Amino acid sequence: MRVYLDNAATTRVDPAVAEEMKKYLTDIYGNASSLHAFGREAREALERARESIAKKINANANEIVFTSGGTESDNLAIQGICLAKKKGKLLTSTIEHPAVNNTMLAVKERGFGVVKLAVDSEGFLNLDALQDELSGDVILVSIIHGNNEIGTVQDMKAISEIVHDKGSILHMDCVQSFTKVPIDVKKTGVDMISMASHKIHGPKGVGALFVREGIEIEPLFYGGPHEFGKRPGTENVAGAVAFAKAAELMTANEISKIKSMRDYLVRELLEVEDSLLNGPGIDNPNRRLVNNANITFKYIEGESLLYKLDDYGIAVSTGSACSSRSLKPSHVLSAIGLDHKIIHGTVRMTFGRFNSMEETKYAVEKIKLCVDELRQISPFKHSFDNYDVKG
Amino acid sequence: MRVYLDNAATTRVDPAVAEEMKKYLTDIYGNASSLHAFGREAREALERARESIAKKINANANEIVFTSGGTESDNLAIQGICLAKKKGKLLTSTIEHPAVNNTMLAVKERGFGVVKLAVDSEGFLNLDALQDELSGDVILVSIIHGNNEIGTVQDMKAISEIVHDKGSILHMDCVQSFTKVPIDVKKTGVDMISMASHKIHGPKGVGALFVREGIEIEPLFYGGPHEFGKRPGTENVAGAVAFAKAAELMTANEISKIKSMRDYLVRELLEVEDSLLNGPGIDNPNRRLVNNANITFKYIEGESLLYKLDDYGIAVSTGSACSSRSLKPSHVLSAIGLDHKIIHGTVRMTFGRFNSMEETKYAVEKIKLCVDELRQISPFKHSFDNYDVKG
Amino acid sequence: MKMDAFRYSKKVLEHFRNPHNMGEIKDADGIGRVGNPVCGDVMYLYIKVKDNVITDVKFQTFGCVAAISSSSILTDMIKGMTIEEAEKLTKDDVLKKLDGLAPVKLHCSVLAVEALRKAIGDYRKRKNSERQRNC
């Protein structure tokens, strides 16, 4: 059996999405900026996709800018504001994705002030710290909405109110939360949100940035007058259509199916001795992404567990996919106060629409088995006594 | 009959490409940066695609950076060098695509020097001017290889030699020329070239930048360590695979088939009274893109011709697709010295692999008919006498 | 849809496909020739006038879809009008009849109205000189 439990890294494209997409590759293939019928058909499809994405978050169609993915959306929001404002301070959190984290580093090098706000032990932003750091020169607050590692879902409305009270602009990285948590840009007042197609069973290479009308950002690159002047380049019509289709397919039913598998897995794995769940509890879907399980098994190392599970056809992750090649302990787990001894024993299991309960049961069984085997190799059994070996 | 003669704007995705792509949407869907088997399969596919694109231009695989398209590739080359070098002068031509033109404008605003080099009446770069303007502080020369409007193909080797003689770096926009003109980065010595999938019957939303090993560029955006640190974001595996497949399908046979249709159309249309071909002659495929026809019909306006042909199901263009919504006369046609009175009477017809000779004949017939009809409406018949009407 | 602002209305395309009153009036009573420096369009408008009423009208236009349809619709509108009525026509009247034009194309409706004004001016000048000659 092959069990893909890494849906936070990326997802399988829904066959229905792939089918729809194909039509816009081989049949409706015009350039959406062309004046002739081939172009007009493409334009109509693109604008329908834009409307559809907008509707999912209660935005207007002209507030949706299509991009190449989550990273570009995050950069367009952050760099876009920096380029427009020229100077100022930015606030962010200690649990951001590298797409925000490294962009913050880059703008810091260009002379902008950057302050990272702490989170609590479940990963929730310290709203008092936010309040304290907000001042007139804060040009942007960028906070991850649904955390990619531990699933914490921030309170968009509360954050938005604080930020707007002080007259600043709020960007939220919703790459993981989009379609999994209800988002209403009108009710919450958030100014920009990043989204990515490949996290919701759509194709890779497509994303979007919601930019509230009236918020001025500079583009990251230059060319034709596409996407309201915010993002040039021949429009990826098939990608946009597929993204919209994928978003439409993420129904409440699917979400609750995903949650029940995740809940089962978490409950089972917490029965393993010396294991713990990182992030918020699994009960409230508005506080934790429904597809995310992040569990630490003491006395073993996550990468070893990953490879053991790989031999059983089970795919899990030890952090975000793009940092899986790095040795640094997860900055997210550090931020919520996890001891460095146990950080490395953490694996992330994330569900998607194509997982089944049968798969979940198989995975639980093998995870328990592999944790046990690795603990047999480990010098530590019931405590980390003697961990700090001296020279 | 529907006849798509706007293949320079974008192309129909080859069904074989779409088929191949689908596999990497629904079957091999892992994140190429993941460590498990799903990730490794994706990584292997991505790297095979990279090898394949590299081979087409005689580059090494690690010199190919995948991007979201031609515009991003152009920007990554130009902004990438500017960000790395911090100051200096850039040389470019008067016949660039907006993706280069507007990027040059942007870096000029940021304090870089930008000089536009003139072209001759066929669109070939003035090499003496290039030589004259090259000096120690020129950090980049960026020249369009195959022109998107008039098809002029620059002498890559000659330009490269001059640029390297003076120790500068050469970028060429090969978005239109890639696979249509043989490109050998080792023989010519060019340092960077831009490519885009959707111009060669691959999907939109994918492109590549060749960056010679040793050339340092800064990324346009920040995130994970993807694409040699030059372009972060979850890799678009299906897109890259499809791009490579599309490039492989552009064989010499296909090219010569395209050329013969183009040649027929040009010869026929030049028989229309007061018509002229813009750009180089159609005989030498190394001097003019084999798929490009750019013809001016005096006394009529191109947009009117476009709409008339549209009624017959024939798609042509009045310039580049992305400037089709603007009224400004083509800067390319101005640069080759076309009189402003006749510039507006220009249409571009560009061929692709899915056109047929039957379609070409139908198009020729209808174009002749429509030109004739529009001339009947026009106040000018055989001369532009009385054009400059006074108040 | 904002990004679709460039599309032409059905009405515009109708007139473009079958322009009314196309051609030249050899013995016109007034001719208006105007050129548009923005886009290079040129329009010639010919009118025949009898008892102060425009009895016939024709146009020749070198220009885009919007220019041709503005010409066509304007000729339809003014046929049968008195000179004074015709003189009062504005670009907005033309635009309305065309179901609108994209902002970048607005100047095309201006062109037609300007051609009309000039043709009327030309007609008056000729009449004046005729009158003078008759004196």
Added chain:
Amino acid sequence: MKMDAFRYSKKVLEHFRNPHNMGEIKDADGIGRVGNPVCGDVMYLYIKVKDNVITDVKFQTFGCVAAISSSSILTDMIKGMTIEEAEKLTKDDVLKKLDGLAPVKLHCSVLAVEALRKAIGDYRKRKNSERQRNC
């Protein structure tokens, strides 16, 4: 392929899947305990020595794939060696046997060699104190 530098060799995975000499020797003659501050890995190495020859060896490792396979291969290598031979082993010997490791993982082979050095040091210390007691 450059971007594939992180993959483990077949040999590494073989040892990871079936680690040799895993466990503890209760009456070991030498024990080496080392921790790696870079990634938090910890390795314990136990040796039995008879007539200056390593007759038995076992390990316990808390760490990644590379750490576990380095441990396993090292124990295979040193079994039957004299203390002096074992002492000469370097991380490069371990790496060679493993068909290499990615640059980011090189320190894991160092860990195994350090554990060995410490176990030998421990063995010598014990022998010395034994000798002293025997005096």
